[in-house]
Amino acid sequence: MDIDSVYRAEYGRCVATLTRLLGDIGLAEEAVQDAFAVAVQKWDDEAPPPNPGAWIVTTARNRAIDRLRRESTREARHAQALLLHAPEEPKEGGPVRDDQLRMIFTCCHPALSPLAQTALTLRLLGGLEVAEIARAYLVPEATISQRIVRAKKKIRDAGIPYRVPDAAELPDRLAPVLTVLYLVFNEGYTSTSGELLRTDLCADAVRLARALAELMPDEPEVLGLLALLLLSEARRPARVGPSGELVVLAEQDRSLWDRELITEGHELVRRCLRRAQPGPYQLQAAINAVHTDGPATDWVQVLALYDQLLRHSPTPIVALNRAVAVAEVHGPAMALASIEELDLPGYHLLPAARADFLTRMGRIADAVAAYDEAIAWAANDTERAFLRTRRARLTRET
Amino acid sequence: MKKYLLAVQFDESVPETEEETREQMARTGKVTDEMKAAGSWVFVGGLLPSHASTVVRPGNGTTTMTDGPFAETKEQLAGFWVVQCDDLDQALSWADKCALACGRPIEVRPFDGAAWA
Secondary structure, three states: OOHHHHHHHHHHHHHHHHHHHHOOHHHHHHHHHHHHHHHHHHHHHOOOOOOHHHHHHHHHHHHHHHHHHHOOOHHHHHHHHHHHHOOOOOOOOHHHHHHHHHHHHHHOOOOOOHHHHHHHHHHHHOOOOHHHHHHHHOOOHHHHHHHHHHHHHHHHHHOOOOOOOOOOOHHHHHHHHHHHHHHHHHHHHOOOOEOOOOHHHHHHHHHHHHHHHHHOOOOHHHHHHHHHHHHHHHHHHHHEOOOOOEOOHHHOOHHHOOHHHHHHHHHHHHHHHHHOOOOHHHHHHHHHHHHOOOOOOOHHHHHHHHHHHHHHOOOHHHHHHHHHHHHHHHOHHHHHHHHOOOOOOOOOHHHHHHHHHHHHOOOHHHHHHHHHHHHHHOOEHHHHHHHHHHHHHHHHHO | OEEEEEEEEEEOOOOOOHHHHHHHHHHHHHHHHHHHHHOOEEEEEEOOOHHHOEEEEEEOOEEEEEEOOOOOOOEEEEEEEEEEEOOHHHHHHHHHHHHHHHOOOEEEEEOOOOOOO
8 A cells, every 4th residue: 555545545534533632633633744754754665554544643643742742831731641641542443433523523513614614524534635625626725725724723712622413413513514525526526617527526525425424324314425425426437428528317328337336325225215214315315216226217206206305405406406307207398387486596507407398398499598598607618518519409400 | 611702793773672672681581590500601791782882993102082883884792691611512502592582693702711811
């Protein structure tokens, strides 16, 4: 194993543990970075130890003690005392996993802004560098770095706790965690600009969702989110054609779908169904399970699930997605009527859906106008190209 | 223990009846009693409206005095609690009760912990 992959895999875990030991995220990061600097030199000559994560934690802990010894402030002496009396780290299991869970809830604390939550989660749990996060979100590196610094300062100064919320708070606190993972995946799946896919972000989101599901195996919405991500990820290879163009679900080559991920996703959806506590992520996962079940989509079932989802989260986006199922079950005219009242300013998929329904109703001129609107609003090149192709098909036929 | 300011924001342009004020004071008084029983309470106080406020501003080695609060914003500080808590979550749960009791937004702000007095 090379040091880069150790870093990706272990950074978050090590920082989480050191944060518990040191009581401060900033100090924990410094210590872990020190330890990796030692590792770079050491592992160049000899093979990495069998458990590199544990080695990093021990080294970081010792480095932190050294660093604190050199400083003579009251806080430093206090932190040093904590460290020296901390019990030895167990190799695997309980406490280490709890550390990561604590870290997720601290990073996604509702007192932090949504961008700060996302950036912190990717940095501290995903082990992404500031530059990578900035690239993924197409914002200047300085912006991300500022957000992270400010968020860490707020965590320390405002006393945002480093703990898993108790059962009573959990539903409220879990929601932003799930949102962050969902947004990270979505940004990877349909990038808001440039290319369509950012597969590295998808992989990070899946990795973190897997970790969360392992940590909280009894939370149905956590399992639902993981299933949703896996079933979407499974279709990714078929979503882009040979020349980088977008391929819609109906036209996808199903043999390109990842069967293993689909099987895993379906199993999770079944586990959720047995619990019978449906929530928005589980319902979306179930919809994706229907899409990936058998040779063609059972649209009646999809529509029934969308009806349920709309009751859970009555948002215009859900109503828009539901309209696609309405078109398949009840025809394009009813689908068009169902989205007439929707207000989604600047959201290109609304006019795109309208254009599709109008095309199927034979109202070509109206469809062309709707495509124009969608093209003007589309954020990434692949989607824009897709919409242009659709629009061109119409004008050729007339 | 950290100390937190729970500051009540108040839109002075919206008048309030005497009845409403009485009911609100009864509700917030209950929250204060709860704080005292839980050992979180440090201080509570209500403020007169911003017409009674004066700002003393430093400049050029001297000060000038102006009528009214700092900024021309609608939301003014109406009163506040000071509570001592283990962490922000505990302060937020008090803020939750305060916001519901007085029907106004509450800003939660930690004290800096320095020895000011």
